[in-house]
Amino acid sequence: MADGAAVTREALRVVGQRLPRHDARDKVRARTLYAADWQMPGMLHGAVLRSPYPSARIVRLDTAAAAALPGVAAVLTARDVPRNSLWTDVPGQTTTVGPLRARIQVLADERVRYQGEPVALVAAETREIAARALELFRVEYEEQPAVFDPEAALRADAPRVHDEGNLLARWQVQRGDVSAAFARADLVVEHTYRCGLVDHAYLEPEAGVAWVDADGVVVIRASTQVIEHFRDVADVLGLPHNKVRVIGPYVGGGFGGKEDVTVEVFLGLLASRTGRPVRMVWSRQESLLARPKRHPFVLHYRTGAMRDGTLVAQQVELLADSGAYAYLSALVLMYATVTAAGPYRTPAVAVDARVAYTNNPPTSAMRGFGAMQMVLGYESQIDQVARRLGLSPLEVRTANALRRGDRLPVGQELDNHVGVAEAARRAWTALGPARSPSTPHHRVGRGLACNLQPYGRIVWLHDWASAWVGVETDGSVVVRTGVPDVGGGQASSLCQIAAEVLGVDADRVSVHIADSALTPLAGTTTATRQLYMSGNAVLTAATELRTQIVRVAAQMLETPVDRVALRENGAVAASGRRVTLADVMKECARLGVPRSYLGSYHAPAGDPVDLERGGGRVFPDYTFGAHAVEVEVDAETGAVTVLRHVACHDVGTAINPQSVEGQIEGGAVMGLGYGVMEEIVVERGVNLSTSFAAYLIPTSLDVPDIEPLLVESGDGKGPFGARGIGEPPIGPPAAAVANAIEDAIGVRIAELPITPERVARALGLFGED
């Protein structure tokens, strides 16, 4: 086999295999040491004092009694923090708000803006002493006017959460003549939808251990999706960036909740102050109380269509609740704005999206990041268009589906395969013959929902990732890259890519990840970007290394370079003559040929675009999919059971089909939880859902087996044509269920979660409201 060039997709041996992940054997034996499992000699235990009020002035903060408690090593307040700010920067904002630079205080300095906001820190010899110390702080609060609804927050007389006013960000899109399009539309469907506040609810609460190394470097080993927060920690501590190191152990679930800083800064402060190792583990209650959650949105949709189902106009007004701080709200809103018209050709689109500060718990990144909330809007709308025009749900979607060469409302051309229609057809068909209701008072219905979700970061963030690949003289392979593995198989996929290119078995590859001091930086495990970005970086590094190695192998085999293949842990000539990779590497060592390569991958870059005027490319690419569900509704109680759930996505190329299915199944179930169960209840800023007994996520009895269907177009921008799949599957389930419910019982539920109570109310079981 001639094999001088890069590996072609057709000839793949390791990529595309359902291989067990390299970390699976450790995980099933509980040998993986998560953040909270780490122990060090002389370790202290840290804890956070939090505000009980959603809006108050701190009149007095007396730490004396806490500090005097035997066993307390340090007590810190805002005054003890060298630079008491974390910053959110959003370049390229359009319209009235202007470029955003929003401040989050590390510890509350005079003012608290949400219940649970950190006010002080303590480090003590035991967890119990730390907890007791928290009770000894004397804090006098003076409650301040507050606002808990984003609509109310934008009124002129609303209490100001921050001095700059409560409008945090606004994005707009304008494409085509919307009023003319509505004027010629045969049908206009208009509806308001509401989606709620939910939590990531990973099983591993936030945790970490920090210590000061012998050379004065503050080391933080924490559960995080972003080891590059070492810079933020350094800024807060007033240290040079190269004096803080973050190590990311395997994470017990992230889903965006470990994208912002959690324990890292607090640990850095306490370890620096005490000079001793400090561990901080948040309780579940603390995690549910105070860490940023998913944005609730009010979505007002007005959709125009012709009699044959052709969409002509989409007008969308969005209002999201940022809670008390900015975090990533402006960017979440931008994802919503860009995707609000859905995966459909729509000549006239107007989107006006705003996000406001309130005194509710803050909101930020969560799997789907603004784009997933829009699915309820555009998929409920298109379903009603189909219903009103007597068209099938599949037909109206496939007829309007985006295709290659189309442009999104922001002007971005879709220059590769767009699998919306195909995914919709496959998912819908897979449902097969309809089931009969289980009793006379049950009704069965079906729903379909498509979506698009970006993968990779916004192009004007100039994203890049780097990776180091080396081969040892025994032929074993080492990959080093700063990728946090949050459980999605991020690291394991890299092993498969390196193994593919270097012709070794995947279990011959060791991967060292997520150490900001020792692994080449690879960016965040967010935005469905790691396979795309670090996968491409590993591909680049391994391919370059392969070129170096093959030259030496060709000499050993006495054959031209382009007649050498790397496979089965060796180099093989076209003649069949073979040398082991170990022998090739020993020869490389003897000749002084480098046995490693540091590669990087740069995503397509661009300048900030003016969304409103249609600037062009916003994201590197999108993943398209469709879910079809069959539900049974109890018409006497409003209870909804999901009987079948087929989830189809164009994943480009499945590097590991088992991992891809795992992402789709897990994402679909998280999407069902969002659709029918989950709700953080907040009353006047007070969080009432701070335990797993109150905040219900799906158990094995609440959901069916998810049936994943993979479309492999081979046309993604990741390695070997892969597309990202981490976030996309969470989008469609809620809308698919809402559509199925209307199919079953003829009522439209427009508010999440779709609880039995909401269904019963819609059925009129409570009488007239």
Added chain:
Amino acid sequence: MTELRIAFTLNGKRREHRVAAHRTLLDVLRDDLGAVEVKEGCGEGVCGTCTVLLDGEPVSSCLVLAGRVDGREIVTLRGLSDGEALHPLQAAFVEHGAAQCGFCTPGMILTAYAFLRDNPQAGRAEIRRAIAGNLCRCTGYTKIVDAIAACAKRAAPRG
């Protein structure tokens, strides 16, 4: 603070321990005995993450006071297999991709182990009922049920 002297078996080894009366089995296992293979997910007996076997039955160790385990037998995931060899359930979890982030896995496997011991031929619906007290946020449960069902089949009587 009342201190109790307790003696119990942990993964087949006898342990003697002095423990304050209010402390939970979970805290004693993790903090005092280094059994960090037991994970804490919620601390209030809802998520099943901290499951251990107490006299063979799965319990949430966060709800068990350490003083109550005197004279009893505790098995954690490390008790199912020692060294490199995997228990069939562990091997099935690997093969079926049932561990993603892996944080629920220790409790999930112990619950499945006790269930299959008593119900060796269980079907998918029974397996789903059995693990309903163990939350998983990553997998959507399908591959966990696959793995457990594969072991149930293996345990089915021959001939």
